[in-house]
Amino acid sequence: MSHFLPPSFLLPFSPHALQMFLVALSFAYFAKALSGSYMKSTITQLERRFDIPSYLTGVIDGSFEIGNLLVIAFVSYFGAKLHRPKIIAMGCVLMAMGTFIIALPHFLIGRYKFETSIRSSVNSTNNLSPCPARLLSPAALASGDPLSKTPIGCEGESNLSMWIYVFLGNVLRGIGETPVQPLGISYIDDFAREENAAFYIGCVQTIAVIGPVFGYLLGSLCAKIYVDIGFVNMESITISPGDARWVGAWWLGYLVAGVITLLSAIPFWFLPRSLPIPSDRGPAQCTPEQTSFIKDSPLLEHKYQADEPASFLEMAKDFIPTLKTLLGNPVYFIYLCVTIIQLNSLIGMVTYKPKYIEQHYGQSASKANFLMGTINIPAVALGIFTGGLLMKRLKLSIMGAAKFAFGTSLIGYFLSLFFFVMSCENAKVAGITLISYYERSVFSACNSDCVCSDRDWDPVCGENGITYVSPCLAGCQTSTGSGKNTVFSNCSCAVAAGLSSGNLTASVGHCPHRDDCDRVFPYFLALSVITSFIISLGGTPGYMVLIRCIKPQLKSLALGFHTLSTRTLAGIPAPIYFGAIIDTTCLKWGQKRCGGRGACRIYNTTAYRIAYLGLTMGLRTVSFLLCILGFVLLKRHLRREERSAHQVANGGAELEVLRKEEVLASNSDQSLRTSTTDYNNTERETRL
Numbered sequence: 001m002s003h004f005l006p007p008s009f010l011l012p013f014s015p016h017a018l019q020m021f022l023v024a025l026s027f028a029y030f031a032k033a034l035s036g037s038y039m040k041s042t043i044t045q046l047e048r049r050f051d052i053p054s055y056l057t058g059v060i061d062g063s064f065e066i067g068n069l070l071v072i073a074f075v076s077y078f079g080a081k082l083h084r085p086k087i088i089a090m091g092c093v094l095m096a097m098g099t100f101i102i103a104l105p106h107f108l109i110g111r112y113k114f115e116t117s118i119r120s121s122v123n124s125t126n127n128l129s130p131c132p133a134r135l136l137s138p139a140a141l142a143s144g145d146p147l148s149k150t151p152i153g154c155e156g157e158s159n160l161s162m163w164i165y166v167f168l169g170n171v172l173r174g175i176g177e178t179p180v181q182p183l184g185i186s187y188i189d190d191f192a193r194e195e196n197a198a199f200y201i202g203c204v205q206t207i208a209v210i211g212p213v214f215g216y217l218l219g220s221l222c223a224k225i226y227v228d229i230g231f232v233n234m235e236s237i238t239i240s241p242g243d244a245r246w247v248g249a250w251w252l253g254y255l256v257a258g259v260i261t262l263l264s265a266i267p268f269w270f271l272p273r274s275l276p277i278p279s280d281r282g283p284a285q286c287t288p289e290q291t292s293f294i295k296d297s298p299l300l301e302h303k304y305q306a307d308e309p310a311s312f313l314e315m316a317k318d319f320i321p322t323l324k325t326l327l328g329n330p331v332y333f334i335y336l337c338v339t340i341i342q343l344n345s346l347i348g349m350v351t352y353k354p355k356y357i358e359q360h361y362g363q364s365a366s367k368a369n370f371l372m373g374t375i376n377i378p379a380v381a382l383g384i385f386t387g388g389l390l391m392k393r394l395k396l397s398i399m400g401a402a403k404f405a406f407g408t409s410l411i412g413y414f415l416s417l418f419f420f421v422m423s424c425e426n427a428k429v430a431g432i433t434l435i436s437y438y439e440r441s442v443f444s445a446c447n448s449d450c451v452c453s454d455r456d457w458d459p460v461c462g463e464n465g466i467t468y469v470s471p472c473l474a475g476c477q478t479s480t481g482s483g484k485n486t487v488f489s490n491c492s493c494a495v496a497a498g499l500s501s502g503n504l505t506a507s508v509g510h511c512p513h514r515d516d517c518d519r520v521f522p523y524f525l526a527l528s529v530i531t532s533f534i535i536s537l538g539g540t541p542g543y544m545v546l547i548r549c550i551k552p553q554l555k556s557l558a559l560g561f562h563t564l565s566t567r568t569l570a571g572i573p574a575p576i577y578f579g580a581i582i583d584t585t586c587l588k589w590g591q592k593r594c595g596g597r598g599a600c601r602i603y604n605t606t607a608y609r610i611a612y613l614g615l616t617m618g619l620r621t622v623s624f625l626l627c628i629l630g631f632v633l634l635k636r637h638l639r640r641e642e643r644s645a646h647q648v649a650n651g652g653a654e655l656e657v658l659r660k661e662e663v664l665a666s667n668s669d670q671s672l673r674t675s676t677t678d679y680n681n682t683e684r685e686t687r688l
Helices: 018-041 042-049 054-079 084-103 138-142 163-177 179-189 194-224 250-264 290-291 312-317 318-328 330-361 364-396 398-421 515-537 538-549 552-571 573-583 603-688
Strands: 460-462 478-480 488-489 506-508 587-593 595-601
Touching: 018 042, 018 054, 018 084, 018 163, 018 179, 018 194, 018 250, 018 330, 018 364, 042 054, 042 163, 042 330, 042 595, 054 163, 054 330, 054 552, 054 573, 084 250, 138 573, 163 312, 179 194, 179 312, 179 364, 194 364, 194 460, 194 538, 250 478, 250 587, 318 330, 318 587, 330 364, 330 538, 330 552, 330 573, 364 398, 364 515, 364 538, 398 515, 398 538, 398 603, 506 603, 515 538, 538 552, 552 573, 573 603, 595 603
Parallel strands: none
Antiparallel strands: 460 506, 478 488, 488 506, 587 595
16 A cells, blocks of 8 residues: 655755745745734724724724734743644634635625715616705694604614624734744744845745735725625716725735635645754854853753654643743843834724725825835835845844844934924815814805705815815705716805806716825835835844844743734724724714714824824834843843853863873873882782
């Protein structure tokens, strides 16, 4: 009976096995990065589809980290003793399942119905009047607001929010992603030559940044496609991708990402558990720098080899002492604190950057995602790759790598301050950004003859260049056409400059955005690319500080605990409190079909800019202060270790002298005993 044999390049003794693992891990990084970036590209789509505020989309985004939190410490610790490639494969399968679950709500709920005040007559291009008062009898007017009645079908609507499925799917995706980074990076660092480890890790991280390029491009493509494409007549849709109510085919990208993630699991099933250790390093070899940064412990001298069998109970018993030893490393602890604060700033900024481009600069979700994928993310990928290359060429020490990462981050910080001056004025919306001297209201004398609802959001652009919340509030009396081609006539509020009468019209949608934004936006993109490149230069050197300051036996646990801490204290809370602060700048909230507050329709751009950029820069300022303290402690620690090493060296020299004296004395005693024996033998022969 024949047995299945894996390809020769996947055998443990194959010289190409490590390269194949590197390719497989890069593909897994690509898949998980694509899914994660696509999630961020759909933030505004999820808000509008499920009618939820920004802080709830932050909860959804942070649910990925919650999944990691549940299992990452144990996977990182126990996974290092087991078959690491197969554990990574199982994680990829779970990621794929979670991604498919995220898309599930689209197939469980009905068609998307956006709020609109346009009521078309059946089988006709002649629309009913936008002013309901002209169609109502006095008895109907006396009964109250005709637009306040509960929509048909809401009485039996389920109270279960569909975004819960997205939340749970993202949790499962986070659980599946858990083993990929700590076990994959530690596998490479265990079996690669020391001078190649940094370059290999830099390559993997570069591929991980290329993944978001395709993730945002996929998000851009899906955002252009209407959510219910194929099931509705697109000619009847009155909104465009630039409208605050537009929802793209967000679910389609998750199906694509799930298939790619499922394919990434296949190679790991055939990779070996371990590889031959390179000749220039041993399983317990530790550089002098590594030795100086962590205390020796008898507990670590005979345990934690990747291939050494150990019982589950024995490993669990040693977990807490090992964790205490790890956290007792001052460099590791300071590095952990700094990265937690900086990742709070980075995650919050990246999560809402497409939305910032949409709201502040008046771009569509599709264009914002396209720009993120084609301009910003490639700059980050190039920066990370260049940083890894410089790390190898310059052969930086731990102190050199830390200074390099700090310097690049500081330069990027000062350049980022220029974002504050790249501002845009608020869009001109009657009753919201343009208000009277006495009150802030969408109602005025020009629309007093119409019974309008202030809850509607169906913007139209008047001839005077001002956007009105709805055609009713613009005072429009008649309308012609259908869909996006609808034109409203006799709009009493849309009075053009110098005109007091005439056939004043309004068109569907917002008025074109401000000219000042069109001039500033290219400079914003250019500065964004430059700062992203400079800051990402320090990514790989900073990451190598983490790896080099610990013993090889603790790499998996250190990487896992680092990921656990940063995702618990940065990945989960950052999108939530960033979203909550952004919500405070909302000027007009949408209304759910069955009542209640929905997604925000328009923001105060000035307040949005100050809140978003101020919070980002404030967190980075705190991290730099902590970095300075860390450098002071690091230098003191290095001096102490140098003195200790010098004393050990002197003690070793004295011990060597004593050993030589003992050898000489031993040789003298041996010679004396030999001479005595020879003398006695000679004397015995003489007597005979």
